[in-house]
Amino acid sequence: MGHLVELETTGGTIDVYRADPDGEPKGGVVVISEVWGLVAHIKDVADRFAAAGYLAVAPDILSNAGVSPEVGQELQSLILGADDWARATAQPRMREALSVAHAPEYAEWAIDVLTQIVDYLAAQGGVGERISAVGFCFGGSYAYAVAANDTRVRAVIPFYGSAPPYATLGDIQGRVLPFYGEKDERITGTLPELRAAMAEAGVDFTPVVYPGVGHAFFNDTNPVTFDADTADDAWRRTLDFLA
Numbered sequence: 001m002g003h004l005v006e007l008e009t010t011g012g013t014i015d016v017y018r019a020d021p022d023g024e025p026k027g028g029v030v031v032i033s034e035v036w037g038l039v040a041h042i043k044d045v046a047d048r049f050a051a052a053g054y055l056a057v058a059p060d061i062l063s064n065a066g067v068s069p070e071v072g073q074e075l076q077s078l079i080l081g082a083d084d085w086a087r088a089t090a091q092p093r094m095r096e097a098l099s100v101a102h103a104p105e106y107a108e109w110a111i112d113v114l115t116q117i118v119d120y121l122a123a124q125g126g127v128g129e130r131i132s133a134v135g136f137c138f139g140g141s142y143a144y145a146v147a148a149n150d151t152r153v154r155a156v157i158p159f160y161g162s163a164p165p166y167a168t169l170g171d172i173q174g175r176v177l178p179f180y181g182e183k184d185e186r187i188t189g190t191l192p193e194l195r196a197a198m199a200e201a202g203v204d205f206t207p208v209v210y211p212g213v214g215h216a217f218f219n220d221t222n223p224v225t226f227d228a229d230t231a232d233d234a235w236r237r238t239l240d241f242l243a
Helices: 040-051 069-080 084-101 104-122 138-149 166-171 191-201 228-242
Strands: 003-009 012-019 028-032 055-059 131-136 153-159 179-181 208-210
Touching: 003 104, 012 040, 012 104, 028 040, 028 104, 028 138, 040 055, 040 131, 055 104, 104 131, 104 138, 131 138, 138 153, 138 166, 153 179, 153 228, 166 191, 179 228, 208 228
Parallel strands: 028 055, 028 131, 131 153, 179 208
Antiparallel strands: 003 012, 012 055
16 A cells, blocks of 8 residues: 655645555556546556555645545545535536646646656665656646657557647657547547647557547546446556557
């Protein structure tokens, strides 16, 4: 099991969930959460990376936007729950939080902080240059963004995340293995254009589109979208890719 550490950054002090492997790490992984923030599911993903031999760190970059882990867990439970009234009540709270997280100044802050998370990982014994970024939805977009901003990120694994503006794609030096659900048309609809842009930029980009599933298929705390077989396959491919 991992533990929380406080990390001083130029953007303020943030909590980071750190999960250490037994013995020398195979590398370091930055785990970037969905819009729910640093909830139990993301900590569990970090623990799974540690069990596979990687030093995993999951930064809480959403408390700065008003979505603390407690608020994120509550909103997720309300929005995914069966109670229509509770879901309707939670929607405006979620929109308010998202309005902050989608502001340009927030993105600038978040990318700067994530780059300092890479600094932190690179300074840990045994990690060396084996640094990866894995993100989910909101976090998938930031996995692309931090890789475009920091060439030390050698592997990028976005789960159903939108890519940053195409002008930045050529800055990505790492290999990219993105996962999508076929039914997630809002994101998969942009894939042909993204694939062409990646090819033009010379980025090693190998998307995997899973048939019959939609958004958030990896989140086993989401009873609506989780698909165990697809999640298992994506996890196997993730570890093979990192290896």
